[in-house]
Amino acid sequence: MDINIGIIGMGTVGTGVAEILLRQKKILTSRTGLNLRLKRVVDINWEKATGIDLSSVRRSSDAYDILEDKDIHIVVETIGGHEPAFSFISKAIKNKKHVVTANKALIASKGKELFELAEDNGVDLMFEASVGGGIPVIKGLREGLVANDIENIYGILNGTCNYILTKMHQEGLDFSDALKAAQERGFAEADPSLDIKGNDTAHKLTILAMLASSSFVELNSIFMEGITEISKLDIDFAKSFGYTIKLLAIYRVLNEGIDLRVHPTLVPSDHLLASVSNELNAIFVKSNFAGDTMFYGPGAGRRPTASAIVSDIVDLGRDMILQNGTRFSSRSIDTKSLARVVTLDNVSNRFYLRLYTYDAPGILAQISGILGEEKVSISSVLQLETHEKENYVPLVILTHKAPEKAMKRAIERIKELSFIRNDLVYLRLLDEL
Amino acid sequence: MDINIGIIGMGTVGTGVAEILLRQKKILTSRTGLNLRLKRVVDINWEKATGIDLSSVRRSSDAYDILEDKDIHIVVETIGGHEPAFSFISKAIKNKKHVVTANKALIASKGKELFELAEDNGVDLMFEASVGGGIPVIKGLREGLVANDIENIYGILNGTCNYILTKMHQEGLDFSDALKAAQERGFAEADPSLDIKGNDTAHKLTILAMLASSSFVELNSIFMEGITEISKLDIDFAKSFGYTIKLLAIYRVLNEGIDLRVHPTLVPSDHLLASVSNELNAIFVKSNFAGDTMFYGPGAGRRPTASAIVSDIVDLGRDMILQNGTRFSSRSIDTKSLARVVTLDNVSNRFYLRLYTYDAPGILAQISGILGEEKVSISSVLQLETHEKENYVPLVILTHKAPEKAMKRAIERIKELSFIRNDLVYLRLLDEL
Numbered sequence: 001m002d003i004n005i006g007i008i009g010m011g012t013v014g015t016g017v018a019e020i021l022l023r024q025k026k027i028l029t030s031r032t033g034l035n036l037r038l039k040r041v042v043d044i045n046w047e048k049a050t051g052i053d054l055s056s057v058r059r060s061s062d063a064y065d066i067l068e069d070k071d072i073h074i075v076v077e078t079i080g081g082h083e084p085a086f087s088f089i090s091k092a093i094k095n096k097k098h099v100v101t102a103n104k105a106l107i108a109s110k111g112k113e114l115f116e117l118a119e120d121n122g123v124d125l126m127f128e129a130s131v132g133g134g135i136p137v138i139k140g141l142r143e144g145l146v147a148n149d150i151e152n153i154y155g156i157l158n159g160t161c162n163y164i165l166t167k168m169h170q171e172g173l174d175f176s177d178a179l180k181a182a183q184e185r186g187f188a189e190a191d192p193s194l195d196i197k198g199n200d201t202a203h204k205l206t207i208l209a210m211l212a213s214s215s216f217v218e219l220n221s222i223f224m225e226g227i228t229e230i231s232k233l234d235i236d237f238a239k240s241f242g243y244t245i246k247l248l249a250i251y252r253v254l255n256e257g258i259d260l261r262v263h264p265t266l267v268p269s270d271h272l273l274a275s276v277s278n279e280l281n282a283i284f285v286k287s288n289f290a291g292d293t294m295f296y297g298p299g300a301g302r303r304p305t306a307s308a309i310v311s312d313i314v315d316l317g318r319d320m321i322l323q324n325g326t327r328f329s330s331r332s333i334d335t336k337s338l339a340r341v342v343t344l345d346n347v348s349n350r351f352y353l354r355l356y357t358y359d360a361p362g363i364l365a366q367i368s369g370i371l372g373e374e375k376v377s378i379s380s381v382l383q384l385e386t387h388e389k390e391n392y393v394p395l396v397i398l399t400h401k402a403p404e405k406a407m408k409r410a411i412e413r414i415k416e417l418s419f420i421r422n423d424l425v426y427l428r429l430l431d432e433l
Numbered sequence: 434m435d436i437n438i439g440i441i442g443m444g445t446v447g448t449g450v451a452e453i454l455l456r457q458k459k460i461l462t463s464r465t466g467l468n469l470r471l472k473r474v475v476d477i478n479w480e481k482a483t484g485i486d487l488s489s490v491r492r493s494s495d496a497y498d499i500l501e502d503k504d505i506h507i508v509v510e511t512i513g514g515h516e517p518a519f520s521f522i523s524k525a526i527k528n529k530k531h532v533v534t535a536n537k538a539l540i541a542s543k544g545k546e547l548f549e550l551a552e553d554n555g556v557d558l559m560f561e562a563s564v565g566g567g568i569p570v571i572k573g574l575r576e577g578l579v580a581n582d583i584e585n586i587y588g589i590l591n592g593t594c595n596y597i598l599t600k601m602h603q604e605g606l607d608f609s610d611a612l613k614a615a616q617e618r619g620f621a622e623a624d625p626s627l628d629i630k631g632n633d634t635a636h637k638l639t640i641l642a643m644l645a646s647s648s649f650v651e652l653n654s655i656f657m658e659g660i661t662e663i664s665k666l667d668i669d670f671a672k673s674f675g676y677t678i679k680l681l682a683i684y685r686v687l688n689e690g691i692d693l694r695v696h697p698t699l700v701p702s703d704h705l706l707a708s709v710s711n712e713l714n715a716i717f718v719k720s721n722f723a724g725d726t727m728f729y730g731p732g733a734g735r736r737p738t739a740s741a742i743v744s745d746i747v748d749l750g751r752d753m754i755l756q757n758g759t760r761f762s763s764r765s766i767d768t769k770s771l772a773r774v775v776t777l778d779n780v781s782n783r784f785y786l787r788l789y790t791y792d793a794p795g796i797l798a799q800i801s802g803i804l805g806e807e808k809v810s811i812s813s814v815l816q817l818e819t820h821e822k823e824n825y826v827p828l829v830i831l832t833h834k835a836p837e838k839a840m841k842r843a844i845e846r847i848k849e850l851s852f853i854r855n856d857l858v859y860l861r862l863l864d865e866l
Contacts, residue, residue: 352670
């Protein structure tokens with residue numbers, strides 16, 4: 001089935017969506033059975049629409065070329081902000097088109113109107129990309145955890161703030177230097193106030209709260225405090241008490257109602273949320289059946305945000321195909337095709353080797369000689385003294401990357417050395433996660 | 434629309450599914466528009482079917498009462514193992530019923546046959562609960578990340594092994610004591626060999642690898658090494674090098690094919706996966722657009738597993754309703770109902786208070802006196818010496834839980850004290866995440 005798509009706004013995110021629809025076309029079709037066809041793209045500024053071949057796509061500067069195109073099923077809105085985004089989305093819905101947006105400010109402030117308009121017109125308004133960028137957290141909340149009462153949500157939802165706080169925590173920067181670092185890395189806008197004052201986090205919390213409570217939530221009912229007053233001193237004190245300061249979006253169900261707030265929060269340093277560093281986002285959810293779950297990943301950026309938008313497009317396409325009576329197999333495994341699996345022997349890893357050797361001269365030379373002959377290169381060595389009678393000393397070697405079969409051959413040869421005890425262990429090491 | 438459901442196997446997980454279908458009925462109907470009706474449950478042993486009222490449900494000991502019931506749309510298989518589960522699932526599919534299962538061993542070994550049988554019979558075989566328990570990772574992979582090439586997966590997929598390794602790492606237990614602790618806490622079976630030898634992890638990796646590669650994967654093509662040889666010594670050495678040992682399921686796309694393995698792995702201690710402790714599971718996914726994402730939560734247990742099974746049931750129900758031409762609004766926000774949000778003043782928190790006071794006697798008494806009068810109780814205090822000329826010393830106070838308005842009143846009063854500098858800061862603290 002052909003699904004025709006129009007994108008309004010070819011900035012960073014819109015261009016990313018076009019890139020996926022064009023470059024991932026084959027895998028999308030084979031996984032979903034849908035022919036996702038990018039028919040039109042609209043913008044008045046094409047500076048960011050680089051790196052993709054738009055020759056098969058109609059380009060114009062008038063959003064109504066998409067909004068009035070009867071063939072277009074799904075409109076992607078990626079201009080952001082309130083106007084003209086609100087007018088465009090409203091018009092698309094009135095023209096019976098499904099809409100996909102990443103516009104958290106708009107959903108947070110005009111969600112009620114837009115959802116009702118969509119309901120009245122029998123179309124869907126999808127917004128996976130509005131919270132947590134590439135993290136499928138909207139889907140996780142409303143589909144994956146559909147059976148659950150959502151009790152608490154603790155979210156790190158703004159990459160700029162998390163980057164600043166991480167730099168303050170890990171590198172001892174003060175707020176203004178950390179902000180500068182975030183701006184240099186492209187994680188903070190020239191005017192970062194919507195981020196650092198907490199507004200962006202509050203927008204996203206509004207959306208999560210609507211999903212979790214199944215009711216409408218007013219943006220201005222959220223208590224909001226940004227990170228501008230956080231000093232290096234407080235970061236250090238918090239650390240000494242075993243806490244890490246994070247800007248959290250908090251949703252809690254209390255007897256009296258919902259507790260909704262955005263503020264800098266001391267989180268126990270051994271909690272998983274405290275390990276969410278730099279510009280990354282995470283949403284920690286407590287629910288009555290699934291228990292504690294967490295969704296983690298990039299909260300912004302062209303490619304992650306586009307990934308989320310396309311997952312919404314696919315969901316809409318899947319629903320459309322079902323309504324037309326053509327069954328869509330949600331299963332995406334081609335059982336006719338057997339995966340090509342490599343054997344471990346041919347895979348390279350770093351290794352950890354621990355053995356006990358008799359404490360005598362020249363032994364390390366022999367062991368490292370064997371490793372060298374098998375082309376396994378050593379990255380670090382630790383040999384400890386012993387005061388045990390039997391005079392065996394532990395020796396630990398970390399290697400650089402080497403093929404499993406080379407390491408195996410080396411191990412076999414090392415085991416044959418007369419001065420090695422027979423409890424040698426080797427493990428694989430991953431530092432490129 | 435009525436969706437009739439039968440559960441075969443009323444052990445721990447089956448009973449959890451029944452519990453959700455009965456207890457969460459109202460929220461499921463309001464969120465999805467579906468009437469999920471538990472019609473029949475079958476088992477030959479009812480010892481574990483406790484804590485729920487099954488009076489509205491037909492009970493019997495013959496699985497064919499469900500398999501041959503023409504009204505039943507969805508069969509939930511929660512007996513586990515190969516037979517009779519395989520025969521029951523096959524029969525259900527042949528009788529044109531959708532099937533939901535948590536049976537990873539069966540999907541990993543007989544997935545090809547069962548998926549093809551489902552395809553031929555126009556029904557779906559769903560298995561969200563087979564990997565990661567309550568974590569919606571199957572949905573995340575095949576729907577949330579649908580637009581992505583999945584490049585790498587690193588999974589902590591077995592709660593027993595992760596619990597054992599965590600105890601060895603954090604408490605210095607040796608393997609056999611940690612295994613005993615896991616058994617006492619109910620995280621390990623009396624015969625734990627399928628867990629600690631890696632088989633269970635390999636089953637789950639097979640399933641993830643099929644989804645990630647969109648092709649069929651043979652269980653026996655996975656290299657597998659368990660945790661039985663891991664000693665406390667190696668845990669300690671790894672720690673001293675900055676690594677934490679985890680049993681990882683690894684999926685990597687190489688030029689030559691797919692690299693699939695299960696083995697104990699040294700993970701950098703500052704990587705998020707190293708912070709996944711105790712019986713918890715996590716699946717770290719690298720994909721070409723969404724980047725690095727992670728799904729975290731409970732990998733087993735009655736309620737989390739049941740939560741995943743019910744999300745599959747809802748998905749099937751949603752597809753059925755669409756095929757019948759009745760549109761289902763996937764949106765689950767009732768815009769007519771405004772959420773009841775409490776004001777922060779009425780919410781209790783723990784607080785962090787940092788101020789500078791003039792270094793003179795009796796000051797701590799006055800500050801703590803004010804806090805006491807406002808019923809804010811102190812949990813710890815840190816007052817540092819200073820050698821600065823101006824003779825102000827920093828004072829940090831952590832409080833127990835107190836209402837915001839009490840803390841605010843105390844702060845206002847403390848600020849008025851003559852010996853307090855005007856850069857007082859207070860933050861909220863969360864230790865019940």
